[in-house]
Amino acid sequence: MKTESRLEKVLSAGHFAVTAECGPPRGADVSSVEKKGRTLLGCVDAVNVTDNQTAIVRMSSVAACSILKGLGHEPILQMVTRDRNRIALQSDLFGAFALGVCNVLCLTGDHQCFGNQKEAVGVFDLDSIQLVKTVRDMREQGTMIGGTEIQVAPKMFIGAAANPFADPPEWRVVRLAKKVQAGADFIQTQSIFNLDRFEQFMTRARDLGLTEKVSILAGVTPLKSVGMARYMATKVAGMDVPEETINRMAAAPKDKQADEGIRIAVETIQKVREIKGVAGVHLMAIEWEEKVPEILKAAGIPQRAHV
């Protein structure tokens, strides 16, 4: 094992891994983090804690990770390079590891224009791939950027994102390969609604031998309503929600749309599970974390075994 990560243990034992996203509150409300955390206990292997997602100010990911760790969760610290330079990023990696966090998901982050602080400077000192390499060098060489030795280097299990639906499609797998080469141990994908495109992506990844080197967790987001489906199709960066999915949501009566969204999510999990090279599933139930246990149960994913 490279790290103390539970996620690493699950994946290297060949189990189908389950992770879920938990968005920190827009404030210092500890109880809301605990409430979301409690609903996910026992049904996921690790919890992703988002980092000011869509550039809206929220409780720091490091702090929320620590709270979830206290509940018995295995947190995955999401880190975007949008808001912090390499000094702050490395410092927070030390701090998070000191608090017992041993998984990190390295991201560039949505542009600040999407959030509620549109006038903010975009830092982007590093990009996500450079951050992956930074965490890897900490673990493997015990050094920070520039080569300075670290006293007690963080040993993190390293994640990165992949968006099979962004353009140009042929380049997506090359970028995935770059992330793997830079040190990514696991990949969590963008929410999958277009299964055909995801399968094409996985075929390319398998052809390049990438599924042998990295564990790919397929991203799934349950839709709450046809409005949400349309919003994600048109307003959310890097999303591909096919017309067919939108029509299916629209066909359901208003009070049954949430159930339909959950059914689509369940079917998606069952389908991605059959795709060769998919090592697990990553649920992003946005402000709907309480539905995760029900979705997993319906998809036939058993309670988490201790590893």
Added chain:
Amino acid sequence: MIVAEIKEIAEIRQMIDRYSSILVVGCDSCVAECAAGGNRETMLLAAALKLSYRKDNKDPVITESCLDRQCVDDFIERIAHLVPEHEAILSLGCGAGVQALARVYSDKPIIPALDTLFIGETEMRGVWQENCLGCGKCKLGYFGAVCPVTRCSKKLMNGPCGGSKGGRCEVREDIPCGWDMIMRRLESLGELDRLEEYVPPVDWSTSHSGGPRRVVREDQKP
């Protein structure tokens, strides 16, 4: 060249209303090319100001003049005879021009009439595009002469990000994705292999992050 845009008259007036005589000074270089502060725009601004003051029953002295370049002392000195008889100078130069005037005419208030935007090119008549951030370490040779620092909204070195869709940037529909441009250009040159290699973190110390930059060349000094 430096690309700039002229400010609204109201904003300019807020800064100059306190003076009774104003020397309006254009710059016939970069900001003439982008139709913001050249000879023509200087005359137009002076006329617009006079009109605006007349409407308010005010009559400050407004004199216009245009320099070939506002950022070089040899040119700046050519308005020396006009400066003493005016209370303030309204500059249609870029930020560098404004500050050069302030250094040379150190006892005069120098007011900017332009918003300086970027280093760019005239893509076609009426369209100017930012394409250099002056990072101090040109990497264009590796990226098919498309600058990732400038043309990518996130300055990615190992792009494109997940927000690139149909060759457009996630920030705005009208921004072409810089990484899409880089890939297309390298593809047409048969050099796509350049992008498979990991690009390490940028050394930003050569950019403005290292503090205001200054070039000193002994061989060029008088």
